[in-house]
Amino acid sequence: MAGVFLGGLDRLAAAATPTARLRKATGVMALLAAALLGLGAASGGDDPLRPLAGLRGPADTPTSAKAITFTTVRSVPELETSLAETRQPAMIYFTAEWCVSCRTIERRVWPDAGVQAALSDMQVIAADLTEFDAESQALLEQLRSVGPPTMIFFDANGRETPDTRLVGEPVPEDVVASARAVQ
Incomplete structure (x- = not known):
């Protein structure tokens, strides 16, 4: 028009x-x-x-062959079950389909080789807030998050490491630094 x-x-x-x-x-x-x-x-x-x-074609997409595989959770019980399955450092990534900044992270951060290497020995969990309901709100409250995109890093004992939380659109170097701090 x-x-x-x-x-x-x-x-x-x-x-x-x-x-x-x-x-x-x-x-x-x-x-x-x-x-x-x-x-x-x-x-x-x-x-x-x-x-x-x-x-x-698929060969031209920017994602790497070693793409990060997230475990998706949508509620606090699902998150607790995922965290209890392994005793290793973890990253929880709050995301949603309607989150524009999350799409930027998917294009610029997750395909980065340094990020993939830093997260390779960690459990990576995507807290999907696409359908925002009471369970989604409980997830946010449980981890004191304001919403997507937020990345929270936990050590092998399940404690959040100070100064590693990332809110907004981080650059790959920020994710690598936070991941290294918990390992």
């Missing part, structure tokens, strides 16, 4: 002013951006910052 409003489809007069030309160019660019977003959505893409990512 913005492209049409800006005159992207209008015929430009030969003696058009620079302002009219700029409006038309902006309108054409808006129409092109809309077409790319539409094509990306039609091909199954879900990231407006990379609309054509769905058109590439």
Whole structure:
């Protein structure tokens, strides 16, 4: 709609002013951006910052062959069961499908080789808050978290290591440092 409003489809007069030309160019660019977003959505893409990512084959995706495998929990009992299964350091990652920052972490942090190496000897748990209900609220309260994205690191004894909690969009180096601090 913005492209049409800006005159992207209008015929430009030969003696058009620079302002009219700029409006038309902006309108054409808006129409092109809309077409790319539409094509990306039609091909199954879900990231407006990379609309054509769905058109590439699986070999071209940025995820590594050694992708991090999360145990997904949605309630406090599921979390307690997962933590009781092993006596090793753990990271709990609060995430949700509606969390835009979580998508950035999935693209920039989890594929990083350093992050994968640092988390390889840890239990990694994803606390899925997509369907926010009483169980999700209880998970947040249990670990004193404000919401996704949050990463909480526990040592082998199940205690949170001070100064390792990450809230927001960390860089890979922050995740590596927190993981190393609990091992």
